Amino acid sequence: MMTSPSPALGPLVGAYGLVGHNEHLLLIRDQDASAFRLPGGQVRPGESIEDALRRSVRAQTNVDLAYLDFCAAVELRDHTSPTGPALYELALLFDVTLTGPDAARSSEHELRWLAQSDLHQIELRPAVIAERLRNDALTVERPWWPHRSS
Template sequence: MNYPVHIVAAGGLIENDEGKILAVKSPDRGWEIPGGQIEAGESITDGLKREIKEETGIDIEIGKLVAVHSNIGNRTQPHGNSPIATIVSFGFTGKAISGKLTTSDESLEVKWFDREQILGVINEEFTRDKVRYMLNYNGRVAYLVFSRDPYIFYDVQYL
């Protein structure tokens, strides 16, 4: 029997005291909200805090779970040697509590954007859709199903 393999990730819609949203400029994808893959033995929330600190220099307090994203597309590693697993990503709100904006190997730039600006700076359509649903949180968690490369939006449900 083959067991399914999933990558678990998390992203944060992080606000500062002025209500601005934290974003990172990835070397591969352009502007996006910070986050990344959860490591083995790590909780989702601890992994999100770690990823945001690594990418931005900012310590956060996690707020609400507002979205779950399932990337079900078949993709291969950049060098084409093996498939990439399905990615399940959890989208949280959060608040910056300390730290100073700092770049890393994963972030060419780190910046605060007005809520009205953030969607306009995101290049990739699938990332824009994920953030749009997070910004428009209505009290119910949005569950989005899509594939990437090419981007196909399949469904959204509110849980």
């Protein structure tokens, strides 16, 4: 009997924050992960995107959001999950300001504030978002980042 690979799960919706403070960007790393990522997470069924972002950033930093504004939508195909099959995710990125950025702390996640010039020194996922952040390619004129097959 031949088995075919499991199809990607999705489309899932994620809400992630570009959290800036003093010319630095906040990145997080889960305890079981090797790569950093933007704060945020999956939108739960029945939950608004804004509520999901507020919930997940609060859980990750112990600080509330003071401000958020839509920035970009990123289509992530075959985005790998550390614990399961490939994911197909629509990641919504928001420009986020925390109420007290200096108070951001977590016992479950490593939090790191990095200048854009230091982003090349760490592993940052997903790669498409890392590339845009490293190349300063976040622009108001290009809010949609479609998946491109190589």
